[in-house]
Amino acid sequence: MRSVKQKTGAVSLALLLLFSTLSFAVEMHYCGDHLVDLGIFRKASTCMMQDNMPHVDGISSTEEEMMDCCSEIQLVVEGQEDLNASFESLSLQQQVFLISFAYTFVLQPELSKEQPIDALRHPPPKLVEDLYLLNETFLI
Template sequence: MKETLHQIVSVTMALLVLFSTMSFTVDMHYCGDLLVDYSFFETADGCDMNASPSGITDGDSVMEMDCCTDLEIVLEGQDDLKISFDQFNFEQQIFISTFYYTYVNLFETVDKNLISFKEYSPPLLIRDIQILDQTFLI
């Protein structure tokens, strides 16, 4: 259960970093109030209503019908996530290295089959006490 929770949190954090650093653009083309085209990766196609009609002229000026608008939504991601180790002063570097060393050694595993008398020899047998006291295990 603990490993599954750890994997879920790891994947969530990786996706959070990915989406916070990723930038994307949405390009939309409207004709009046109607959305005609949208695109995520390239410019949206227009509806060719931006061109002025060729038959309508008013003297020397050309009358233009411009009812279309282009809307571009840009979401910039972060670019300053990498912090180099040389930006810290000497005291901060010593503190970080000491903290890392003590944190890693804090969770050092202890051998549970520790035999404290392994290096010692048994006492010398001068007399067999069980035979002298006539005590036997049956």
């Protein structure tokens, strides 16, 4: 039972580390209000409208942007980069806590398992004198 819990914990911690360090980009190409292409881990391809736009020399850049109906949106999810935490960077109290926690729960020494006392095999001792009468203490 303990090995199953350890394996499950190890796999879950490995997956947590994987997903916390994973980084990716999503690129979307819109033509007007319609999504033309979605690219995960790659560049989104453009539509034919943007490729066929004629470039006229007499038009200013703002007029050209107004004629252009296509837009690119890029979402970048960056993962954690710094994972090198050293034991020496911890304070003395944190080091003592980690060592005692690891010894107590992970490296726990096998204690001798004592058998419970069986009351049926070992009856209580015989009553020699009645102590309540001897000390004259009565519940009223």
